Amino acid sequence: MKSDLWIEEKCDNIMGLKFKVEKTLFSGQSEFQSVDVVETKGHGKMLLNDGLVMLSERDEFVYHDMIAHLPLFVHPCPENVLIIGGGDGATARETFRHHDVKRCVMVEIDKMVVHACKEFIPSCSCELDNPKLDLIIGDGVKFAKETKEKFDVILIDSTDPIGPAQPLFGEEFYRDIHNCLNDNGIVVSQGESPWYQNKMQNKLMSIKSKLFDVVSVYNFSNLTYPGGLWSFTFASKGLHPIKDFKEEKVSKSGLKFKYYNESIHKAAFALPQFQKENVQEFVKG
Amino acid sequence: MKSDLWIEEKCDNIMGLKFKVEKTLFSGQSEFQSVDVVETKGHGKMLLNDGLVMLSERDEFVYHDMIAHLPLFVHPCPENVLIIGGGDGATARETFRHHDVKRCVMVEIDKMVVHACKEFIPSCSCELDNPKLDLIIGDGVKFAKETKEKFDVILIDSTDPIGPAQPLFGEEFYRDIHNCLNDNGIVVSQGESPWYQNKMQNKLMSIKSKLFDVVSVYNFSNLTYPGGLWSFTFASKGLHPIKDFKEEKVSKSGLKFKYYNESIHKAAFALPQFQKENVQEFVKG
Numbered sequence: 001m002k003s004d005l006w007i008e009e010k011c012d013n014i015m016g017l018k019f020k021v022e023k024t025l026f027s028g029q030s031e032f033q034s035v036d037v038v039e040t041k042g043h044g045k046m047l048l049n050d051g052l053v054m055l056s057e058r059d060e061f062v063y064h065d066m067i068a069h070l071p072l073f074v075h076p077c078p079e080n081v082l083i084i085g086g087g088d089g090a091t092a093r094e095t096f097r098h099h100d101v102k103r104c105v106m107v108e109i110d111k112m113v114v115h116a117c118k119e120f121i122p123s124c125s126c127e128l129d130n131p132k133l134d135l136i137i138g139d140g141v142k143f144a145k146e147t148k149e150k151f152d153v154i155l156i157d158s159t160d161p162i163g164p165a166q167p168l169f170g171e172e173f174y175r176d177i178h179n180c181l182n183d184n185g186i187v188v189s190q191g192e193s194p195w196y197q198n199k200m201q202n203k204l205m206s207i208k209s210k211l212f213d214v215v216s217v218y219n220f221s222n223l224t225y226p227g228g229l230w231s232f233t234f235a236s237k238g239l240h241p242i243k244d245f246k247e248e249k250v251s252k253s254g255l256k257f258k259y260y261n262e263s264i265h266k267a268a269f270a271l272p273q274f275q276k277e278n279v280q281e282f283v284k285g
Numbered sequence: 286m287k288s289d290l291w292i293e294e295k296c297d298n299i300m301g302l303k304f305k306v307e308k309t310l311f312s313g314q315s316e317f318q319s320v321d322v323v324e325t326k327g328h329g330k331m332l333l334n335d336g337l338v339m340l341s342e343r344d345e346f347v348y349h350d351m352i353a354h355l356p357l358f359v360h361p362c363p364e365n366v367l368i369i370g371g372g373d374g375a376t377a378r379e380t381f382r383h384h385d386v387k388r389c390v391m392v393e394i395d396k397m398v399v400h401a402c403k404e405f406i407p408s409c410s411c412e413l414d415n416p417k418l419d420l421i422i423g424d425g426v427k428f429a430k431e432t433k434e435k436f437d438v439i440l441i442d443s444t445d446p447i448g449p450a451q452p453l454f455g456e457e458f459y460r461d462i463h464n465c466l467n468d469n470g471i472v473v474s475q476g477e478s479p480w481y482q483n484k485m486q487n488k489l490m491s492i493k494s495k496l497f498d499v500v501s502v503y504n505f506s507n508l509t510y511p512g513g514l515w516s517f518t519f520a521s522k523g524l525h526p527i528k529d530f531k532e533e534k535v536s537k538s539g540l541k542f543k544y545y546n547e548s549i550h551k552a553a554f555a556l557p558q559f560q561k562e563n564v565q566e567f568v569k570g
Contacts, residue, residue: 014327228513
């Protein structure tokens with residue numbers, strides 16, 4: 001008899017998400033977190049950190065389209081991009097599809113994530129050897145404080161605010177991010193769930209609204225995050241995610257996406273009423 | 286030790302959703318399906334038919350806002366509304382918030398659903414004794430074939446196409462629905478998941494596109510349906526869900542919602558690229 005294997009993620013001990021597993025491809029414990037790669041039935045390969053689903057091959061394009069293409073199409077010429085986190089490589093993969101991008105620095109704290117994804121999830125990690133990528137294994141918080149470089153677009157591709165990602169949800173970190181953004185720079189951050197983590201979403205929005213001229217939040221819905229609906233927070237020194245979005249740039253780019261398109265770009269900022277009321281005091285610009 | 290109770294719904298045996306249960310309030314077997322009402326931890330009361338989550342008190346407003354208010358704000362004067370299914374009462378509850386509505390006929394096949402929700406989920410069933418409601422316990426397919434009445438808006442608030450709801454996903458039923466719609470009528474139907482049931486979504490869209498002048502699909506994201514992202518299909522004899530939507534009607538109505546608003550109305554029709562490509566041959570108008 002073949003065993004019936006499932007991986008299961010619980011949220012606040014009130015709900016859980018389960019996925020059927022064919023086999024475990026990698027299982028390790030780094031100095032920061034546990035790292036697992038499994039082959040699922042129906043969702044392709046799946047990466048888990050500390051038992052939480054980070055991505056599945058079936059739907060990772062939703063998250064990665066929305067973290068990368070939305071700000072990269074708002075910025076008129078995103079030449080220098082910084083990714084904090086993103087060890088699986090898929091945010092870098094999408095970033096390099098934009099021909100404006102001349103250089104991308106990626107600072108991932110956990111080399112085990114990078115190695116596991118390089119070996120077992122090449123569909124995500126395929127651009128990690130791109131010569132335009134400067135991959136630094138190190139602490140993104142420290143990097144943001146110490147770097148002298150300036151970036152056009154910064155993508156905070158972090159896990160939830162537990163474990164190594166905790167400082168990425170703090171005000172000091174965002175002061176440093178503000179400092180290493182060019183004058184028309186944009187920062188987009190994994191923004192948690194408007195349903196289950198609305199306090200953390202508000203905290204992130206409130207930090208950004210203290211520091212940036214334009215602050216907003218936009219949504220997507222994927223298969224593997226509890227609640228389905230999930231958010232990115234957007235902040236910039238002036239560029240507005242809709243007013244400064246030139247729709248024709250998307251078709252002119254010739255790029256094809258599985259989730260993102262011009263309509264989704266704008267629709268993502270239409271918030272459910274309950275979320276709109278939660279965040280409205282922090283929205284700026 | 287208090288027992289650790291969960292209800293669990295599996296989808297295609299590749300993923301599952303679990304919710305923590307405090308206690309079972311009702312458990313019955315009707316001639317059509319099993320019917321359960323449970324008190325959950327964190328999601329309020331929950332209705333399950335044949336073990337599938339129909340609604341939770343925490344997020345049912347998403348589904349019911351979107352099935353009812355979207356077409357009711359597109360139609361210039363929806364006086365007569367027909368609901369097929371909807372035994373929990375929440376679609377009728379939202380329908381009666383529109384003062385244009387003079388009469389609503391609701392045809393629910395399973396009286397056990399109605400009775401269980403009347404007794405245990407009054408937050409949903411609270412309008413089932415509204416004098417403007419004609420509640421018929423019977424077969425919606427038969428009703429649509431035989432009625433001589435005409436309706437302005439018809440809402441197909443059905444379960445998945447297994448068990449009693451199966452004929453509600455067929456062409457013959459929609460021919461009858463077309464017949465009992467007024468000349469500027471609209472029909473909105475529970476449209477399944479663009480991820481896990483895209484074939485059924487396409488089937489429903491293809492049937493509607495044979496019969497109606499305007500056909501479209503729109504999305505919402507809730508907590509209790511597998512995959513989060515879910516759809517309604519829209520069809521009408523002429524009214525367009527966006528071009529004929531007078532935004533000011535919403536603020537003039539004085540109604541307040543938890544999910545629906547003017548921006549969500551329009552944004553719901555912005556489809557993820559993969560879904561857009563799946564359904565585009567059936568979109569009309």
